[in-house]
Amino acid sequence: MTAMLxxxxxxxxxxxxxxSIEKLAxxxxxxxxxxxxxxxxxxxxxxxxxxxxxxxxxxxxGKSTLxxxxxxxxxxxGGTIRFEGVDVTDAASADAKTARLRIQMIFQDPMSSLxxxxxxxxxxxxxxxxxxxxxxxxxxxxxxxILRQVGLDxxxxxxxxxxxxxxxxxxxxxxxxxxxxPEFLICDESIAALDVSIQAQVINLFQDLRRELDLTYLFIxxxxxxxxxIADRVVVMYLGRIVEIASTEALFDDPQHPYTQxxxxxxxxLGAGRQTYRTIKGEIPSPxxxxxxxxxxxxxxxxxxxxxxDTPVLRNDAGRSVACHLHDGGTE
Amino acid sequence: MSVLEVRNLxxxxxxxxxxxxxxxxxxxxxxxxxxxxxxxxxxxGKSVTGFSILRLVDPPGRVVGGQIxxxxxxxxxxxxxxxxRLRGNKIAMIFQDPMMTLxxxLRIDTQMIEAVRAHDKVxxxxxxxxxxxxxxxxxxxxxxxxxxxxxxxxxxxxxxxxxIAIALLNGPDLIVADEPTTxxxxxxxxxxxxxxxxxxxxxxxxxxWITHDLAVVAGLADRVAVMYAGRIVETGQTDDVLTxxxxxxxVGLLGSIPGHGQRGERLTQIPGMAPNMAHLPPGCAFAPRxxxxxxxxxxxxxxxxxxxxxxxxxxxxxxxxxxxxx
Numbered sequence: 001m002t003a004m005l006x007x008x009x010x011x012x013x014x015x016x017x018x019x020s021i022e023k024l025a026x027x028x029x030x031x032x033x034x035x036x037x038x039x040x041x042x043x044x045x046x047x048x049x050x051x052x053x054x055x056x057x058x059x060x061x062g063k064s065t066l067x068x069x070x071x072x073x074x075x076x077x078g079g080t081i082r083f084e085g086v087d088v089t090d091a092a093s094a095d096a097k098t099a100r101l102r103i104q105m106i107f108q109d110p111m112s113s114l115x116x117x118x119x120x121x122x123x124x125x126x127x128x129x130x131x132x133x134x135x136x137x138x139x140x141x142x143x144x145x146i147l148r149q150v151g152l153d154x155x156x157x158x159x160x161x162x163x164x165x166x167x168x169x170x171x172x173x174x175x176x177x178x179x180x181x182p183e184f185l186i187c188d189e190s191i192a193a194l195d196v197s198i199q200a201q202v203i204n205l206f207q208d209l210r211r212e213l214d215l216t217y218l219f220i221x222x223x224x225x226x227x228x229x230i231a232d233r234v235v236v237m238y239l240g241r242i243v244e245i246a247s248t249e250a251l252f253d254d255p256q257h258p259y260t261q262x263x264x265x266x267x268x269x270l271g272a273g274r275q276t277y278r279t280i281k282g283e284i285p286s287p288x289x290x291x292x293x294x295x296x297x298x299x300x301x302x303x304x305x306x307x308x309x310d311t312p313v314l315r316n317d318a319g320r321s322v323a324c325h326l327h328d329g330g331t332e
Numbered sequence: 333m334s335v336l337e338v339r340n341l342x343x344x345x346x347x348x349x350x351x352x353x354x355x356x357x358x359x360x361x362x363x364x365x366x367x368x369x370x371x372x373x374x375x376x377g378k379s380v381t382g383f384s385i386l387r388l389v390d391p392p393g394r395v396v397g398g399q400i401x402x403x404x405x406x407x408x409x410x411x412x413x414x415x416x417r418l419r420g421n422k423i424a425m426i427f428q429d430p431m432m433t434l435x436x437x438l439r440i441d442t443q444m445i446e447a448v449r450a451h452d453k454v455x456x457x458x459x460x461x462x463x464x465x466x467x468x469x470x471x472x473x474x475x476x477x478x479x480x481x482x483x484x485x486x487x488x489x490x491x492x493x494x495x496i497a498i499a500l501l502n503g504p505d506l507i508v509a510d511e512p513t514t515x516x517x518x519x520x521x522x523x524x525x526x527x528x529x530x531x532x533x534x535x536x537x538x539x540x541w542i543t544h545d546l547a548v549v550a551g552l553a554d555r556v557a558v559m560y561a562g563r564i565v566e567t568g569q570t571d572d573v574l575t576x577x578x579x580x581x582x583v584g585l586l587g588s589i590p591g592h593g594q595r596g597e598r599l600t601q602i603p604g605m606a607p608n609m610a611h612l613p614p615g616c617a618f619a620p621r622x623x624x625x626x627x628x629x630x631x632x633x634x635x636x637x638x639x640x641x642x643x644x645x646x647x648x649x650x651x652x653x654x655x656x657x658x
Contacts, residue, residue, distance in 0.1 A: 058517040165605050195373040195606070196544060200588035200599040207598065222517065225547070229590030229599070248595060266522035268547040270574055270589060280519055283487055 003046035009079035012040040037287045039065040041240040052217040054231030061237040067186045067220045071105040104177035108189035110169035114161040121157040128179040150175045167198035186218045224267045239295040246320035256322040258300045304331025335538040336362040341398035343384045350610040354380040356562035365536040369553030377562040378542045382508045421451040424499035428511040430491035434483040441479040466497040489520035510542045558582050561617035568643035578650040580622045
């Protein structure tokens with residue numbers, strides 16, 4: 001299998017630098033130091049052409065940071081990102097710039113990602129004209145075609161974003177991404193802000209577009225049932241680290257990592273009747289001071305002494321990868 | 333015995349663009365210890381219904397008609413001072429954003445003790461003890477120490493627990509919860525749902541759980557009411573409504589939720605979008621989006637009809653009578 005996108009050991013740290021007073025305090029011997037968050041810690045996975053990969057995790061697990069690095073919106077702190085075999089890690093390089101056109105992102109909030117002073121036609125057409133995919137003269141016809149593709153009436157092209165409902169705005173965001181003929185779409189919580197009935201419309205649109213345009217997706221979401229529905233493979237993150245990668249069937253039918261098991265257990269479902277909610281203890285620890293060893297051990301029902309000591313590595317076994325000592329020699 | 337009975341509740345907003353009938357004739361009743369899931373999409377009037385019960389609707393909105401009978405007493409007619417005596421005491425509300433409940437510059441203990449003593453002449457010590465027991469009921473570890481913290485020192489999930497604890501302080505008969513877990517992560521959501529389930533069972537508090545998420549209602553509520561454009565279009569036992577929905581809107585809503593059909597299959601979608609509440613179509617508000625609508629639906633608004641058991645439907649062509657899904 002040739003990978004379209006390949007991430008190896010991609011990391012991202014956010015460091016809070018000391019301000020002048022803190023620097024002075026440090027010189028005088030106070031114990032202040034720069035605080036550092038490992039938002040993404042050595043993430044490695046690949047996405048094949050035509051595949052839909054879901055990236056799930058709770059808030060603060062680093063899934064959006066990872067998506068932004070793939071899109072070239074955030075520089076990486078370490079590791080490499082390859083797109084079609086070409087290293088695009090350095091966002092300023094010429095290779096990265098051409099790749100970035102083929103990778104497009106769709107954001108969560110369509111209102112804050114659309115310029116309120118621009119008409120739909122300009123929002124959708126601007127990048128396509130700039131990159132020479134169409135000319136300013138032919139832009140109207142070009143935009144009309146794209147709008148039709150996402151299920152919007154081309155007559156709306158002269159309107160402003162505020163004249164649309166949330167679902168329509170999200171379609172405009174999708175149209176803008178499609179306007180530069182991308183091959184790879186990153187959807188960062190793209191349907192989280194929409195109503196259920198509108199969500200279904202947009203999910204269906206994503207699937208139609210996948211078929212028609214042969215798109216590959218990285219689908220970032222906290223909503224496991226949406227990911228289960230749309231993705232071929234799922235990557236689970238916890239506190240900056242990937243804890244499990246598996247095909248959707250394998251992951252949902254037989255999750256291996258205790259965190260994945262807990263997550264899937266707790267998704268409210270229809271038709272299950274009145275549920276008694278089984279819960280995992282506690283909350284996500286602060287990423288400023290993550291627990292040593294396996295980050296999940298304070299909440300894990302199966303944790304042993306080794307989990308507090310060693311960091312588990314993501315081991316590939318028969319097509320699925322788990323980072324857990326339970327599957328790697330025990331927790332003692 | 334029913335704790336709450338809402339009869340033909342109407343809450344309208346008088347805006348420049350016209351009168352918006354956000355809640356337009358809502359009826360339901362709630363028994364002790366019962367959990368009612370009030371479900372609908374944004375703009376369906378579910379939150380306004382909740383706010384109306386607590387008389388918290390701000391101008392230009394106003395409750396213009398109907399009765400809200402709480403233990404036989406009509407809240408809609410109650411003077412403001414009497415209402416204040418009930419609010420936070422016998423009727424409590426939990427909001428989506430706990431920071432709406434919590435004052436950011438006061439410690440938790442100040443806020444909780446204040447809430448107790450506003451309604452009950454007890455010593456500060458007794459109020460503090462009651463606060464500690466409420467916090468431990470909602471699963472906050474070492475509650476006595478946490479009382480001294482400020483709201484910003486809590487995580488989102490913990491803050492929502494504190495808000496729920498405040499709602500529980502005076503042992504209310506009714507809690508109205510407006511999307512309290514929507515902003516939370518799944519693991520935290522299920523912790524809170526588990527605790528709320530236990531509380532309703534143990535204390536006999538009636539609960540109205542307002543949400544857009546049918547899956548949450550499925551696991552929590554005894555009965556469910558589906559709202560569309562200011563009206564309840566279907567109510568019934570949760571299992572009945574979810575397994576054999578009778579209103580085309582409920583059918584569409586259930587079909588829209590991924591994860592119960594085949595993976596990757598197309599979701600059944602409801603065409604179009606929610607109507608503009610200032611310009612509702614004559615007849616059934618759902619008719620323009622309905623697969624089953626005919627001439628009659630476009631001209632006559634359907635009334636609410638009793639079906640078998642406790643089922644009620646507002647539709648000219650209900651689907652359960654015919655004995656099947658479309």
